Amino acid sequence: MAYSNRVEVRRVEMLEDGVQLASVFKIGDHTYVMLSDTKANKTVLSELPPTLGEEFGPLLKGVDAPAGAHLDMDPGGRVEGYGVFEFPYGPVSFGVPEAGGFKLVTYGERVIKVVPQVNFKKRGVEQASIGRSPQDALILVERSAGNFSASYSTCFLTAVEESLGLEVPSKARWTRAAAVELERIYNHLHVFGRLAEAASQNVAAAQANALKEDVLRLNSKHFGHRYLFGLSVVGGVRRELSKAECKELSNASRVIAREFSELVSYFLSSRIFLDRLQGTAKLAAADALRLGAVGPAARGSGIQWDDRLTYPIEPYEDIYVNMETDSGEDAMARTMVRVNEVESSTVVLREILDRIPGDGARAGAEGHRSRVDLPDDFSFCRVESPSGDLVQVVRLDNEGRVSGLHIRPPSLVNWLPLAKSLQGNVFTDFQFAFESFGLSFADSDR
Amino acid sequence: MPKVWVARGLKKGVLTSRFPADRPTSAEIPESALPPSPTPGADWRAGRKECPTGAIRAEEERVDLGMCIYCRRCSSAGFSFGEGAGQESRALQAGAVADVARATRRAFRRSLHVMMIDVGSCNACNLEVLNLSNPYYDLTRLGITFTNSPKHADALIVVGALNRAMVDVLKRTYESMPEPKMVISVGACAISGGAFTGTEGFVSPVGEAVPVDVVVPGCPPTPIQVLEGLLLATGRMTKATRP
Numbered sequence: 001m002a003y004s005n006r007v008e009v010r011r012v013e014m015l016e017d018g019v020q021l022a023s024v025f026k027i028g029d030h031t032y033v034m035l036s037d038t039k040a041n042k043t044v045l046s047e048l049p050p051t052l053g054e055e056f057g058p059l060l061k062g063v064d065a066p067a068g069a070h071l072d073m074d075p076g077g078r079v080e081g082y083g084v085f086e087f088p089y090g091p092v093s094f095g096v097p098e099a100g101g102f103k104l105v106t107y108g109e110r111v112i113k114v115v116p117q118v119n120f121k122k123r124g125v126e127q128a129s130i131g132r133s134p135q136d137a138l139i140l141v142e143r144s145a146g147n148f149s150a151s152y153s154t155c156f157l158t159a160v161e162e163s164l165g166l167e168v169p170s171k172a173r174w175t176r177a178a179a180v181e182l183e184r185i186y187n188h189l190h191v192f193g194r195l196a197e198a199a200s201q202n203v204a205a206a207q208a209n210a211l212k213e214d215v216l217r218l219n220s221k222h223f224g225h226r227y228l229f230g231l232s233v234v235g236g237v238r239r240e241l242s243k244a245e246c247k248e249l250s251n252a253s254r255v256i257a258r259e260f261s262e263l264v265s266y267f268l269s270s271r272i273f274l275d276r277l278q279g280t281a282k283l284a285a286a287d288a289l290r291l292g293a294v295g296p297a298a299r300g301s302g303i304q305w306d307d308r309l310t311y312p313i314e315p316y317e318d319i320y321v322n323m324e325t326d327s328g329e330d331a332m333a334r335t336m337v338r339v340n341e342v343e344s345s346t347v348v349l350r351e352i353l354d355r356i357p358g359d360g361a362r363a364g365a366e367g368h369r370s371r372v373d374l375p376d377d378f379s380f381c382r383v384e385s386p387s388g389d390l391v392q393v394v395r396l397d398n399e400g401r402v403s404g405l406h407i408r409p410p411s412l413v414n415w416l417p418l419a420k421s422l423q424g425n426v427f428t429d430f431q432f433a434f435e436s437f438g439l440s441f442a443d444s445d446r
Numbered sequence: 447m448p449k450v451w452v453a454r455g456l457k458k459g460v461l462t463s464r465f466p467a468d469r470p471t472s473a474e475i476p477e478s479a480l481p482p483s484p485t486p487g488a489d490w491r492a493g494r495k496e497c498p499t500g501a502i503r504a505e506e507e508r509v510d511l512g513m514c515i516y517c518r519r520c521s522s523a524g525f526s527f528g529e530g531a532g533q534e535s536r537a538l539q540a541g542a543v544a545d546v547a548r549a550t551r552r553a554f555r556r557s558l559h560v561m562m563i564d565v566g567s568c569n570a571c572n573l574e575v576l577n578l579s580n581p582y583y584d585l586t587r588l589g590i591t592f593t594n595s596p597k598h599a600d601a602l603i604v605v606g607a608l609n610r611a612m613v614d615v616l617k618r619t620y621e622s623m624p625e626p627k628m629v630i631s632v633g634a635c636a637i638s639g640g641a642f643t644g645t646e647g648f649v650s651p652v653g654e655a656v657p658v659d660v661v662v663p664g665c666p667p668t669p670i671q672v673l674e675g676l677l678l679a680t681g682r683m684t685k686a687t688r689p
Contacts (some may be wrong), residue, residue: 067647069609091612092563092619094594097572099564099612121566121609124646139498139517143641144667146570190573203451210461211578216577221474227570227666230478230517240516266450442569 006311008037009374012046020289020305023391023408024048028376034391034408038289038303040197041310043382045374067122072103072115075419079113087427095431100441104432109426114317114419118412123443126405132361134234137402141392142229144407145443147187150179150228151385152392152407157232158313158381160392160402164234170238170314172359177315178356179219179228180383181349185256186215187386188338188345191438195335198431199273207263212357215256222249246353255354256344264339269383277332281421281433286330293417294410295388296341297437299333302327305386308348319351331429338438378404385410387438411444463579466588466677473510474582474670475553480527481511481663487526496520499640511663512637551625551681554600558590558680559624561599565616566647567606569632570666571633575603575681587629596601596620601628601679603672604652607635607642620656628659632672 015021018039025032030047065071070091090101099120103114125144129137134157141156142149154176161168193208220226224239231237241249265275283293288301298305305321308316324340326333378395388410395404418437425433463474482502487632490504497520501513509525518527534574562575578585579592593599596619608616617666629652632641636652662675677683 006480067645070611087558091615092596094562094592097562097564097576098569099566099606099609119469119562120611120615121606122607122611123566123607123642124648129646136498139515139641143515143568143570143665146568147573149568149570203455206581207451207454207458209577210458212580213577213580213582217473217476220478221473224476224518226476226668227572229570229665245472262454266454440569442567442572 007043009045013049021292025406027378027393027395027404030376036305038305039084043311055341065119067124070117071119072117073415074115075416083107093252098441106427111422111427112423114422115284116415116419118444125446126407129405132402134402144446145440146227148385148443150183151383153232155383155390155392157234159379159392160228160234162379163396165393166235168235171240173314174352174356175237175240176232176411178349179223179231179354181345182219183228185342186212188342191338191435194435195269198275198435199223201273204226218252246356250350250353253346253349256438259345259367260342276432279336280331281425282330283421285419287420288417291420292413294413296334296337297414297417299325299337301329307382307389315352319348321348332431334436365389387411407446409443409446414439457647459490462584463582466683470670475668476625477527479664479668482509482520482527484524485524485526492523493520493525496523497541509551512661513635515641515665526629553626554680556589558600559593559598560590560601560603561596563619565604565606565612566609567635572668573668575672577669578672596622599623599628601630603630604636605632607639607648608648608650608652608655617656620641629656630660630675631658632667634663634665
């Protein structure tokens with residue numbers, strides 16, 4: 001798909017119907033907005049119109065917040081009165097095994113407001129990358145979120161290679177895509193295991209976690225690292241798959257898919273499990289769009305956006321990807337999106353492995369152009385990470401060093417939808433709501 | 447429904463690792479978790495230049511594992527990671543930095559309650575520590591269990607590059623643990639800052655905020671390596687008794 005079909009540069013004055021704010025970033029002297037037009041399946045770029053500045057408040061705050069202090073992602077609205085109780089959760093807890101917290105405001109059993117607290121571990125990857133060579137910056141970028149590292153490195157390198165005008169062997173790009181699909185599979189299995197644990201289905205959780213360990217071992221066997229660190233380098237990949245390895249991995253993914261579907265069929269016949277998910281943490285489609293939800297969270301509310309289809313970089317242009325959506329709007333719908341994606345990801349993975357091009361094939365530079373016709377020179381990329389749309393904007397100076405980097409992680413924009421979905425739910429459903437979104441504090445804090 | 451699970455369990459057989467009775471297998475400690483070691487013709491200066499964290503000490507001609515993020519960039523300078531080079535040290539990387547008192551070790555020999563605290567990690571170390579409870583590693587078979595509260599914890603596993611926003615939280619968590627207690631630093635970030643040394647949020651290695659007893663290098667260390675650190679801390683494994 002040619003670039004011109006997918007990216008549109010136009011002046012935006014207001015958020016139209018069906019258009020979602022993807023990101024706001026400052027590069028050079030100007031501030032830009034990136035929007036996802038979910039009706040036309042286009043990425044829209046514009047200079048920040050002054051009329052929209054205030055509406056983007058919460059997101060802007062999360063993007064620019066400094067490191068070293070935590071940040072309340074307050075969804076707004078004051079709640080106080082007799083019987084209203086504020087329950088602090090985190091940053092040290094095993095329910096959320098990361099440094100991040102929530103303020104849960106409850107009235108009796110009901111949660112009436114949730115304030116996610118982020119940035120307990122903001123390291124400042126973006127600032128630290130400035131002045132480094134892309135290869136050095138990559139070390140930081142792929143460690144922004146360890147469990148999304150393949151998505152992070154693919155996104156960063158696609159933008160960097162675009163800026164440098166590097167021709168990258170097609171084989172390398174296809175190998176990266178295979179890694180991204182494996183990453184999606186093990187993350188979805190992880191979320192599934194966590195949900196089972198939350199429902200105290202311990203045997204089932206153990207089975208799901210064993211399956212996840214199988215995928216991690218496949219990662220280390222074929223890509224050299226359990227969490228896929230260090231696979232990609234500027235201009236290629238460090239490790240290429242041989243024909244025999246492709247075959248082996250392809251067969252292994254078939255086994256994973258079969259075992260998982262068996263596991264899911266047992267789960268779906270367990271009333272206890274279904275009761276906890278059905279009707280829990282409802283996120284209306286309109287709210288998902290307005291608050292900027294991405295990934296399985298948005299697709300579980302019926303929003304049609306998957307970067308593999310709406311912003312396809314090289315291998316995805318020629319591969320059939322089925323967009324998994326569900327109109328249920330609840331935790332069950334989000335879980336089913338993930339379940340179906342494990343299935344469809346293994347299909348995509350097998351197709352990638354079957355069709356990995358030979359050594360000679362080079363990527364046509366036209367296919368994934370993202371350099372844009374705006375006052376400042378930058379390039380960007382969007383990759384569908386396991387938790388949704390990841391945006392990175394890169395600017396290089398004359399010597400090829402990073403002079404500007406903007407990361408809009410998928411988890412950052414999903415906090416407010418999570419807070420919204422929890423309103424009115426009973427307190428004990430918190431774990432199911434949180435796990436069904438599959439968010440990571442490391443990812444949102446970067 | 448329970449019948450289905452039993453049948454499935456039987457079909458899958460025993461998955462659990464033989465460690466610590468046997469040496470870990472290559473699936474448990476993959477090549478990516480083996481430390482770099484110099485080949486005879488290795489160029490220390492070139493290695494230092496390539497190394498993003500300064501783990502290669504050219505003057506002393508040694509690799510500081512606490513800083514190494516296993517990025518493999520020094521392979522161009524003649525450092526190798528394969529079976530041959532790393533065979534001796536497969537899994538055997540954890541080290542004691544402080545001598546845990548014998549009484550403490552005795553107290554924890556048969557039962558250890560562990561709590562994990564994240565002070566700024568990328569989530570990979572967290573997941574590897576959590577993986578210890580999956581059927582492949584099954585921590586509870588060794589009498590080690592995870593706990594959710596520092597008040598119940600004997601040992602604290604710290605992961606991540608200590609963040610400015612987490613210094614006080616870490617100290618308060620440590621203080622609320624009952625005596626005797628131990629701290630285990632897991633991963634390059636906790637030990638030295640790793641890849642995040644010099645970022646805005648990073649303060650200091652964990653060892654400067656709370657006393658650390660055992661370090662487990664890696665980026666991230668595999669579950670078996672974390673387990674080895676736990677066994678080392680409780681005196682159930684020493685350099686001499688490693689399988």
